[in-house]
Amino acid sequence: MTLLLTAGMLGLLAAGWVVHPILSRRWVSLGDAVPASVMDREARKRVALAALKDVEYDRAAGKLDDADYEEMRGKLEGEALAALRAAEPTPGRASDRKHTCGFVNPAGSRFCAGCGKRLP
């Protein structure tokens, strides 16, 4: 009985030794590496492009007539273009930081978007 208890305790200790580093690990997310303003612009760009794609699918499926399609497409194209322009980093700003790899990262970046290395 004592041997069984000892084996059980050793098993629990071994399981804890294996699981503890996994549970206590700090997960690094994309949000840690990219400033919130860049994430917002990227999200707006993706939403605008997805909406434009939806309109194209709805037209192809016959859910939209030509007039509705043209109206929605014109509106969504404008939004998508604005989102694309906003999502592009503006090169040459004094606040932008050029990394040794040559990529110009937006101000506030913690990691280089060109090579992935931590910025100084």
Ligand SMILES: [Zn+2]
């Ligand atoms: Zn770089």
